[in-house]
Amino acid sequence: MVGEGRLRQLRVVLVGTTHPGNIGSAARAMKAMGVRDLVLVAPERFPHADATALASGADDLLAAAQVVGDLPAAVADCVWVLGTSARLRTHSVPVLPPDRAAERALGQARHGPVALVFGREHSGLTNSELDYCNAFVQVPTVPDFSSLNLAGSVQVMTYALRMAALAAEDAPGVAPSDERDPPATQAEMEGLYAHLEQALTTIEVLDPDNPRHLMRRLRHLYQRSGLTASEVRMLRGILIHTQRGR
């Protein structure tokens, strides 16, 4: 049951959901696919009778769901964050199709929790929420009608994850794991960004009065490269020396 175990490391994060029914339908979709960890970021109405009704039997997931105030709190302990989007935006982080995204997510789940982040029904995810993602997934729809129902996209993605998990069971141990140097968590990455911003300000590369897009571009660069915890420590060591000027 290698794959089933790995599915338990996956977290569905629903950001700012408006309709409680969608939360229930998402829980139902998750439970059928063996994904159980649900985190709600500032839902408009929850708990709610519509959520329970549409969960139809997945109310154990709703009862266990964590409610948090913002996306960083939902993904702080995650080693990889996959954002979902109906639209391709110009962004410097890779956009993957569901099967490839699922494979990567399961691979990362060997090291710790992996989040799949879903946006608001009307407006999706904000730009700063997108900045927390290591990669994006887009369900390939027809180009002129690209927006799926929120719970529908949770179903497609958790199905893709289950298929990838079942394939991993058939081929156990294909991906070697390096337990000694796990990927950095999002909280460790946030520590690096704060430190980097400070050091760049000290050496006057970053002008706090006119920061332009420097921090965002650096963030995308590091998110894309998937740093390990020890690489983050190494970079922060360099930053300490940079700040000292020797």
Ligand code: SAH
């Ligand atoms: N107008 C919004 C649509 C949001 S739909 C936008 O353009 O972003 C609500 C959520 O469902 C999205 O934030 C995303 O998480 C998911 N979703 C909808 N269609 C999707 C698609 N084609 N691929 C991946 N996720 C999708």
